[in-house]
Amino acid sequence: MKVVKIENEKCIKCMKCYDNCPEDVLAVNEEGYPYLKYEGECWFCGICWMNCPKRCIDIKLPASLW
Amino acid sequence: MITKPNAQDVKVYECDFLVVGGGDAGCSAAIKAAEEGVKTIILEKAKTDRSGHSGMGMDHVMDFPREGVSNLDYVKFFMGRHELLGGPGALMNPNVGYILGAKSWWALDHMNRWGYPMRWEDNDDYHWVRNGWFGKKIMIGVHWLDVKPVMAKKCREVGVQVLDRTMMVDLLTDKNGKVCGATAFNVRTGEFSIVKAKAVMVSTCNLARNYTSETPMHWKYKMRFHGHPGSISGDGFNACYKVGAGLCNMDIATNWNYRIRDDITIPFGSIDHGDGIRGQWMNAKGEPIPFPTAKMYDEIEKAGLDPIYCTIEHFNDEYQRRNEVCISDERFVSLYLGAQRGFNPKTHRYELMENRRFGFYGLSGVFTDENFKTDVEGLFCGGDTVLGLGGCGSACISGIIVGDQMKEYCATAAEPEVDYAHVQDVIDEVYAPLFEEDGTEPMEMESSIRYINDRYVGMHISEGKLKEGLKRLGSLKKHFMPHLMAKTPHDLMRCIEVRNIFDGSVLHFNACMERKESRGNFLRNDYPERNPENDNHISICRLVDGKDTIELMRAPELKPEYLEEGK
Ligand code: SF4
Ligand code: SF4
Numbered sequence: 001m002k003v004v005k006i007e008n009e010k011c012i013k014c015m016k017c018y019d020n021c022p023e024d025v026l027a028v029n030e031e032g033y034p035y036l037k038y039e040g041e042c043w044f045c046g047i048c049w050m051n052c053p054k055r056c057i058d059i060k061l062p063a064s065l066w
Numbered sequence: 067m068i069t070k071p072n073a074q075d076v077k078v079y080e081c082d083f084l085v086v087g088g089g090d091a092g093c094s095a096a097i098k099a100a101e102e103g104v105k106t107i108i109l110e111k112a113k114t115d116r117s118g119h120s121g122m123g124m125d126h127v128m129d130f131p132r133e134g135v136s137n138l139d140y141v142k143f144f145m146g147r148h149e150l151l152g153g154p155g156a157l158m159n160p161n162v163g164y165i166l167g168a169k170s171w172w173a174l175d176h177m178n179r180w181g182y183p184m185r186w187e188d189n190d191d192y193h194w195v196r197n198g199w200f201g202k203k204i205m206i207g208v209h210w211l212d213v214k215p216v217m218a219k220k221c222r223e224v225g226v227q228v229l230d231r232t233m234m235v236d237l238l239t240d241k242n243g244k245v246c247g248a249t250a251f252n253v254r255t256g257e258f259s260i261v262k263a264k265a266v267m268v269s270t271c272n273l274a275r276n277y278t279s280e281t282p283m284h285w286k287y288k289m290r291f292h293g294h295p296g297s298i299s300g301d302g303f304n305a306c307y308k309v310g311a312g313l314c315n316m317d318i319a320t321n322w323n324y325r326i327r328d329d330i331t332i333p334f335g336s337i338d339h340g341d342g343i344r345g346q347w348m349n350a351k352g353e354p355i356p357f358p359t360a361k362m363y364d365e366i367e368k369a370g371l372d373p374i375y376c377t378i379e380h381f382n383d384e385y386q387r388r389n390e391v392c393i394s395d396e397r398f399v400s401l402y403l404g405a406q407r408g409f410n411p412k413t414h415r416y417e418l419m420e421n422r423r424f425g426f427y428g429l430s431g432v433f434t435d436e437n438f439k440t441d442v443e444g445l446f447c448g449g450d451t452v453l454g455l456g457g458c459g460s461a462c463i464s465g466i467i468v469g470d471q472m473k474e475y476c477a478t479a480a481e482p483e484v485d486y487a488h489v490q491d492v493i494d495e496v497y498a499p500l501f502e503e504d505g506t507e508p509m510e511m512e513s514s515i516r517y518i519n520d521r522y523v524g525m526h527i528s529e530g531k532l533k534e535g536l537k538r539l540g541s542l543k544k545h546f547m548p549h550l551m552a553k554t555p556h557d558l559m560r561c562i563e564v565r566n567i568f569d570g571s572v573l574h575f576n577a578c579m580e581r582k583e584s585r586g587n588f589l590r591n592d593y594p595e596r597n598p599e600n601d602n603h604i605s606i607c608r609l610v611d612g613k614d615t616i617e618l619m620r621a622p623e624l625k626p627e628y629l630e631e632g633k
Contacts, residue, residue: 022112022121022294023287024231024253024556038556040509043287043295045122046399050211061403064281065288 003062004036004048010056017048017057068256068555070497073489077259081107081227082476083469084247084263086234087270087302089118090458091449091465093217094173095267097180098469100224104476107261108226109250111233111270111559112296114218119271119293119450120458124210125395126195127184128459130170133202137632140167141624143200148454150359151429152318153585155601156621158429158454161436164628166455166463173463180220182462183209198344205459209395232259233559235492237266237305237445238484245309245444246482249492251562256555258493264479267468268432269448269461273300273570274425275512275563276519277319280327284513293450298425299563300570302451303432307573311440312433312606312619314453316570317577318588320427321360321525326376326416345376347418360525360587363421375415386412421525428456433606438468444479446471453604498550499561505549508560514542515564515571527578527590536575543568573607573614580616581605 004026006017011033018026018034022045027037036042044065049057083099085092088110100106110117131140144163145156178184184206186193193207221228235249238260247262275298279288287295307313347355349371358366358374366372381389390411393400404411431453438446446468449461499505522535547568552558583597584590603618 020113020116022117023296024112024559040283040285041287041295044399044403045294046397046402047116047122049402050122050398051116059399059403061406064283064286066407 001060001062002036003039003042003044003060005058005060006034006036007056007058008033010054012054014053016051016053020047020051022047068497068500068558070500071258071493073486073493076489076493077257078484079107079227079229079259079261080263080482081105081261082264083107083472084109084261084266086248086266086268086305087111087118087297087449087451088114088218088221088228088230089269089271089297089449089461090120090217091269091451091461092118092267093214093221094176094462094465095269095448095469096226096465097217097220097224098176098466099472100221100226102470102473104472106226106472107263108221108228109232109234109248109261110228110230111253111301112294113230114221114228115215117214117294118297119461120210121214121294122397122399123395124213124458125207125392126459127206127208127210127462128457129167129197129200129204130174130206131167132194132204135200135202135204137164137167138629140164140204141628141632144454147199148429149586151320151586152315152588153596153601155603157315157318157602157604159433159435159622160624161622161628162434162438162452162454164624164632165436165467166460168628168632169467170459170463173466176466177462181216182213183216207392209391210458211395211398229261233562234268234270234301234305235496235562237268237309238262238482238488239309239442240480240483240485242480243310243442244480245442246480247484248305249489251496251555251558253555253559256558258496260484260489262482262484264476264482265444265446265472267438267446267448267465268302268306268451269465270302271297271450272426272431273303273567274298274427276300276516276567276571276574277422277424278513278516278520280419280422280424284516285509296563300566301563302447303426304566304569306432306440306442306445306447306451307569307607307609309442309445310609311442311445311447312608313431313573314433314604314606315430315577316426316573316607317581317605318429318586319423319523319574320425320429321421321423321587327419345378345416346380348375348377348415350375358418360421360589367421373420374418376418377415379413381412422520423523423525428454431455433604437471438464496558496562498548499552499558502549502551505551506546508550508552508557508564511542511546511550511564512560512567514546515539515568518542519571519574523574523578525589527588528592529579532575532579536572536579539568539572539575576614577605577607577616580618
């Protein structure tokens with residue numbers, strides 16, 4: 001399950017999420033969209049989520065954190 | 067494609083004052099020094115705008131003695147808080163506690179002036195919050211959701227050169243052993259650099275990633291850590307130790323079992339403190355219990371009355387509302403994630419962690435005097451890296467105190483000299499994982515180290531377990547550590563972190579072995595009694611002529627002038 005999902009249709013590629021992630025777990029794909037590259041290292045701080053001007057990031061807790 | 071550089075060709079930055087770690091302490095130190103015209107650089111592994119403990123917000127800042135609390139009362143409280151972890155007596159430098167109280171109001175002026183949001187908009191006054199441990203309203207409730215962007219902006223405004231995504235690898239020393247800068251590595255580009263400085267402050271938090279993260283998947287970073295995982299890999303602990311600074315109380319790891327297992331939803335700070343109302347701890351039957359120490363936890367477990375819960379159901383509506391504001395101030399996404407789990411934050415009974423360790427907080431750290439200067443020339447520490455410090459308020463205050471000394475210190479400090487042969491060794495070590503084809507991934511190694519700490523130190527310590535754990539760490543070092551592998555700069559960063567976690571773990575085991583007693587939350591099954599002779603003694607690990615040493619050092623006394631002026 002993707003714990004941090006980015007809706008590319010709404011994303012304006014401002015890179016606020018990629019720039020600010022404190023764990024450096026996001027990367028940018030060939031089309032220039034950010035994506036969660038290092039799944040296990042995300043700590044659910046929500047910084048990408050709250051900084052996104054388009055609210056096109058969703059965070060979901062995985063089974064292992066239930 | 068990253069390539070391994072030659073020491074002579076790498077980029078060299080020069081400054082007077084280098085700050086390693088751009089969190090609350092680091093930014094505050096850098097701003098203060100730069101304001102006084104000191105050429106200052108920040109090395110920050112993440113991005114200063116959102117890094118460190120306050121990157122995702124903060125709801126309270128400690129402590130500002132008032133309401134009849136004298137500085138001497140404060141230092142007593144400050145030390146008392148540590149007794150929960152380490153048992154009776156002073157296990158830190160009381161002069162540090164004293165100065166934090168005594169300089170807090172002076173530091174608060176700076177924080178206001180720099181635009182840290184300290185006052186509440188509705189009445190433009192401080193929102194005084196009761197410190198749950200002390201019972202006095204000496205903490206300030208803050209809306210610090212966006213404090214880090216404010217700090218980062220201020221740093222740039224006053225001319226601090228901020229090197230984001232650049233982690234310290236090691237500290238550099240000159241031929242006299244004085245710290246004169248650091249080696250650094252860009253975690254996105256893979257570029258290596260040297261920063262020359264006349265003075266360095268290390269403020270990279272403590273070490274906590276040596277214990278598992280309370281999930282069935284050991285490698286995961288859970289919110290449990292509260293501090294941001296990138297900063298709790300013990301980078302500063304390890305670097306300071308390697309240049310000869312004393313690393314203290316590495317035996318007394320934290321097991322603050324009142325941490326909330328459901329902490330993915332609710333950070334603990336907002337519940338534990340409050341406007342006069344505290345959360346209520348209870349056993350599995352719902353019977354109220356006092357704040358659970360490790361020993362009490364054991365008893366509850368033996369009686370079959372665990373798990374332990376905390377409830378805030380008794381809060382009145384006003385305080386429930388206020389608590390939700392605190393939660394959002396500490397981490398905006400919390401209530402959203404809580405809703406996913408079907409939590410009602412008002413009525414949910416928050417399950418506490420079982421009795422486990424989760425790293426070092428507060429009582430462990432680098433020994434400093436009350437100017438936050440270590441025993442090594444040129445090296446200062448700030449924030450949670452300092453022995454006895456924990457939390458963002460102390461972090462800001464300590465940083466400002468260090469920054470304040472830099473103009474004078476750097477005016478007479480020796481010019482930095484770089485030993486390029488040493489730098490080449492560091493480069494060889496950093497880039498080695500790139501050339502490993504069939505080795506171990508850093509996350510697998512980290513999980514293994516964490517699991518060894520859990521299994522062989524854990525809550526109930528004994529010599530046999532420690533010996534077995536050390537043996538396993540030794541064979542990990544021999545067979546696997548030289549074969550860490552990485553393909554990207556990000557993974558190389560994790561490899562450096564794993565090295566630091568590993569080295570900190572070995573010190574942890576060694577320090578536990580040396581302490582042949584039980585005290586506070588340090589429980590040895592083979593030495594169940596406290597040895598009163600060890601009260602007021604700090605355990606210090608130090609590298610002397612390349613050899614690891616541990617000694618028990620008598621904690622300094624509070625200076626007579628403070629005893630006089632602090633009444
Ligand atoms: S939740 Fe935090 S750690 Fe995870 S991707 Fe977003 S910013 Fe990074
Ligand atoms: S912050 Fe939002 S809009 Fe900006 S790049 Fe990230 S996902 Fe896209």
